[in-house]
Amino acid sequence: MKKLINSAETVLADALRGVAAAHPELTVDHENRLVISNAPREGRVALISGGGSGHEPLHSGFVGAGMLDAACAGEVFTSPTPDQMLAAAQAVNAGAGVLFIVKNYTGDVLNFEMAAELASEEGIASESVIVADDVAVKDSTWTAGRRGVGTTVLVEKIAGAAAAEGKSLAEVAAVAQRVADSGRSMGVALTSCTVPAVGHPSFDLPDDEMEMGVGIHGEPGRTRVPFAPARDIARELVDAITSDLDFSDAPVVALLTGLGGTPLIELYVIYADIADALAERGITVARSLVGDYVTSLDMAGCSLTLLRADEELLRLWDAPVNTSALRWGY
Amino acid sequence: MKKLINSAETVLADALRGVAAAHPELTVDHENRLVISNAPREGRVALISGGGSGHEPLHSGFVGAGMLDAACAGEVFTSPTPDQMLAAAQAVNAGAGVLFIVKNYTGDVLNFEMAAELASEEGIASESVIVADDVAVKDSTWTAGRRGVGTTVLVEKIAGAAAAEGKSLAEVAAVAQRVADSGRSMGVALTSCTVPAVGHPSFDLPDDEMEMGVGIHGEPGRTRVPFAPARDIARELVDAITSDLDFSDAPVVALLTGLGGTPLIELYVIYADIADALAERGITVARSLVGDYVTSLDMAGCSLTLLRADEELLRLWDAPVNTSALRWGY
Amino acid sequence: MAVAVTLDLLERWIRESAVRLDAAADELTALDSAIGDADHGTNMRRGFTAIVSKLDTAPPASLPEFFKTVGMTLVSKVGGASGSLYGTLFLDMGRACAEPTELTAAQWRDVLTAGVSGVVSRGHAEPGDKTMIDAFTPALDALGRALDGGESLVAAAAAAADAAERGSADTEPLIARKGRASYLGERSAGHVDPGSASTAILLRTFADVAAGTAA
Amino acid sequence: MAVAVTLDLLERWIRESAVRLDAAADELTALDSAIGDADHGTNMRRGFTAIVSKLDTAPPASLPEFFKTVGMTLVSKVGGASGSLYGTLFLDMGRACAEPTELTAAQWRDVLTAGVSGVVSRGHAEPGDKTMIDAFTPALDALGRALDGGESLVAAAAAAADAAERGSADTEPLIARKGRASYLGERSAGHVDPGSASTAILLRTFADVAAGTAA
Ligand SMILES: Nc1ncnc2c1ncn2[C@@H]1O[C@H](COP(=O)(O)OP(=O)(O)O)[C@@H](O)[C@H]1O
Numbered sequence A, B: 001m002k003k004l005i006n007s008a009e010t011v012l013a014d015a016l017r018g019v020a021a022a023h024p025e026l027t028v029d030h031e032n033r034l035v036i037s038n039a040p041r042e043g044r045v046a047l048i049s050g051g052g053s054g055h056e057p058l059h060s061g062f063v064g065a066g067m068l069d070a071a072c073a074g075e076v077f078t079s080p081t082p083d084q085m086l087a088a089a090q091a092v093n094a095g096a097g098v099l100f101i102v103k104n105y106t107g108d109v110l111n112f113e114m115a116a117e118l119a120s121e122e123g124i125a126s127e128s129v130i131v132a133d134d135v136a137v138k139d140s141t142w143t144a145g146r147r148g149v150g151t152t153v154l155v156e157k158i159a160g161a162a163a164a165e166g167k168s169l170a171e172v173a174a175v176a177q178r179v180a181d182s183g184r185s186m187g188v189a190l191t192s193c194t195v196p197a198v199g200h201p202s203f204d205l206p207d208d209e210m211e212m213g214v215g216i217h218g219e220p221g222r223t224r225v226p227f228a229p230a231r232d233i234a235r236e237l238v239d240a241i242t243s244d245l246d247f248s249d250a251p252v253v254a255l256l257t258g259l260g261g262t263p264l265i266e267l268y269v270i271y272a273d274i275a276d277a278l279a280e281r282g283i284t285v286a287r288s289l290v291g292d293y294v295t296s297l298d299m300a301g302c303s304l305t306l307l308r309a310d311e312e313l314l315r316l317w318d319a320p321v322n323t324s325a326l327r328w329g330y
Numbered sequence C, D: 001m002a003v004a005v006t007l008d009l010l011e012r013w014i015r016e017s018a019v020r021l022d023a024a025a026d027e028l029t030a031l032d033s034a035i036g037d038a039d040h041g042t043n044m045r046r047g048f049t050a051i052v053s054k055l056d057t058a059p060p061a062s063l064p065e066f067f068k069t070v071g072m073t074l075v076s077k078v079g080g081a082s083g084s085l086y087g088t089l090f091l092d093m094g095r096a097c098a099e100p101t102e103l104t105a106a107q108w109r110d111v112l113t114a115g116v117s118g119v120v121s122r123g124h125a126e127p128g129d130k131t132m133i134d135a136f137t138p139a140l141d142a143l144g145r146a147l148d149g150g151e152s153l154v155a156a157a158a159a160a161a162d163a164a165e166r167g168s169a170d171t172e173p174l175i176a177r178k179g180r181a182s183y184l185g186e187r188s189a190g191h192v193d194p195g196s197a198s199t200a201i202l203l204r205t206f207a208d209v210a211a212g213t214a215a
């Protein structure tokens, strides 16, 4: 394992030092492993998210005006703890309460749940929205439900814009929930990631195979299939998503994220094929993002997210945002 | 080789289709392989850069208001041709002439030279600035000079701001040259890249070694050394750069780019150590960027660029820019 | 050969668990690689290392305080599913523990039962879902049966450890319905659940420490 | 056995070169991997494939037009150092060529010399810099010597090809001072320069086509 790290144990602490050094416009609470926005939040709802590290820029790259007020960083692939989340709530609550944006993994859900209990004991009102958009996973009472992936970015952006407009906690939570309900994702891995503390790839993937529907922690996907040209992969991703929800009669926000080890040129190649596949199905992409937004350490591959939007969601999408990984209107 | 492509022959054409699909705010000339800004350029100097593909977001990601007017895309790792550059000049010249920003590789230099000759025959005034900032290469009459790497981004940004202010061709070229003269870079590879048309890694790098001073086309570097912790690598990069130029008495712009296969979390880890190493040497970082800016396909590793700036360069750096890979003030 | 659960016994339990979880970390992580995210060993090691240094610097003065210290440390240092679930286990054991200095075998059973109930309320897992509950449930049954049958604390604890180990082994063919492994659906069958394996280690350690056979 | 350089001979030269460069592409790229960026074979293949389809669709009617077509296609389709240098070679051969239909052996030498001078003015390489010039220079020398000594076009072309091949092989120990390989400094020694190898292929093909021994 060759990684730009000092030791597996210090990856998170070191990365947070790097975030602090690179972003004087953010406040980093090293003890609680929080990245906090310096943007004013007087009287408005504050947004908090967080999760295991290794998915950067998610979440710290989305802290700033118009998006998150704080991100809680867990160890690599391990959800943060309730204390961190409580400390974040205490740091950013401006009297209007906090919204917790939670990816649907048991660890994240349970820890944010405990945090909400603690916050309430401290007199901080909170709502939580759980993002569960990964169509690779069957959503049934027999599973922990779908994993949360790319839609998280869209929830953070759009709910952030709603909070910036001064909407109430219930309203911000409602719009966040609407985004969470309207987003679907599907990913593919060409290689496994390597967790620093483990030191070798999490799974073996032969040179002529790929993992369709992989999770962003290297969780196995739906099926392991022969490696294929970008255009076939694009079609499979689009089919998986569009057979789960109808996207043909609404403006769509498309997010194509690399998984950390895939260069941008490849993302553009497959995005061309995704755009074709969407057009063939009569789907209109109103807004798009292509790049690394939700990664899985050094995994090669990509994940596509589609959001069934509407005029209001697009308006909130277009609202100014000023974070290190997403910035416009500033 | 597992890549998100359709075939090695169509990588560039497909990627350009993807750029067009993802960025309706840009114009893509597929025949000439140009990415052209739709921002107004009435009467001001136009900026053109370009080079081999595989370094994305360089250059197409820097096309837009306040930065490049057009980027010419060559085949992977192969400089574009004079025709493309001429077509770009014809497309964006707004009467005030064009500045060609050229990375110092023989192919790029010779082709841009021919393009300047052709442009002049067509009555288009041009100036060229050559970026040669890679301290891994000895700059002597016995070599083709230093390679151009990360400083290119800084030249494009700062010269773009100068052009936006309405400065003359000579003035824009002068400020571009000043940036080119004041930037230094040094990179390290943990793995080789794989050129799609070749299908296997360009060089072998054992699991316990790294290539210090690697080039962004996989050119061998200064030395192959045992793999080391991030803090040691950081110190080596900083030493190589700061022993070539004094950065201690000027505000510095720091750019840390991943090489394509390295995730952001690792970049932040090593950036923390770079920031420490710079502070120890009494160097003040005034502005910083950490992310993928100049890549080398799927190579794992990073490259550090330092720019010896001054008040004017910082002011131009801070000026609004609106491109897909660099955006602020918009 | 302990006849009651004292603060000293509990402390030795947790310290010895830290040693054994450290030794088993790679194995637990390997289990978690197969059907999860390859961090269970690291998580448990981080949590128990933190508990040990907490016990060193601020030794709890009573049983409830002890359970709270262990629970809070797990909650605040581990993260993930296991951090909040094992944290809840100990916090709820603390809430259920009225005795300041020692528990009889029967009280120990009640306290442990309360902790496991807390895990169930938090995680909503049922037996057969392929989680730590598949080790805890048969262990509690065996503990209760042994004590009801008049066995000693030491013998009952050993029976509980045996049952936990069997329960953990028996998760192998199951299809996970809770936690990260549930995403795999049928592909989760054929692997032992990592959390059930760490539970078995904890309960085996308790039995060994109570019997005085631990290192 | 050609005695003059006709349009037909040139066309067969370039078409056969396209075949041989295609066959040698992996080898040229491998040379370029060692001391460059692993694209020389791909570059030459792309260029010559484009020339062949250009010749198919718009056959040039005169020698100057032929050279210009080849040169412009290389310039516009290849990119990189070799695109502009080989492009310059042919463009400058076209500029130096006054004859519309055929060249004597002596005129061929002059035209080729003019092309190589163009490469030198563009790239500023000197013999020993480990570039294509290290194949061209001895080839021109050998061509001139043979013709001055009264040899036929065919024999002189063969001598030039031999010299180019030797010149290319002799680049192996050299330290590159031009092009991408120069970044390597002393580490460039021990590898044959890819551009010199493609030059040798071009000149060998010319000799074989002139002799009538090409496929
Ligand atoms: N809902 C649940 N109820 C009980 N135990 C659970 C539940 N979800 C997961 N677990 C247990 O947690 C273990 C995983 O712990 P760990 O790997 O540390 O956390 P994470 O899954 O967050 O990475 C599983 O093996 C399982 O035994």
Ligand SMILES: Nc1ncnc2c1ncn2[C@@H]1O[C@H](COP(=O)(O)OP(=O)(O)O)[C@@H](O)[C@H]1O
Pocket (backbone or CB within 6 Å): B077, B078, B079, B106, B107, B108, D032, D036, D037, D039, D040, D043, D044, D079, D080, D081, D082, D083, D085, D119, D122, D123, D124, D125, D130, D131, D132, D133, D178, D179, D180, D193, D194, D195, D196
């Ligand atoms: N300045 C120069 N003069 C003459 N030939 C050169 C010069 N620079 C490079 N070359 C030739 O070009 C060859 C490389 O061509 P190619 O790999 O196609 O282009 P690039 O180096 O741009 O990738 C070298 O092997 C060398 O023979």
Ligand SMILES: [Mg+2]
Pocket (backbone or CB within 6 Å): A052, A077, A078, A079, A107, C037, C039, C080, C081
């Ligand atoms: Mg985990």
Ligand SMILES: [Mg+2]
Pocket (backbone or CB within 6 Å): B052, B077, B078, B079, B107, D037, D039, D080, D081
């Ligand atoms: Mg090249």
Ligand SMILES: [Mg+2]
Pocket (backbone or CB within 6 Å): C032, C036, C037, C038, C039, C040, C080, C180
């Ligand atoms: Mg786990």
Ligand SMILES: [Mg+2]
Pocket (backbone or CB within 6 Å): D032, D036, D037, D038, D039, D040, D080, D180
């Ligand atoms: Mg080359």
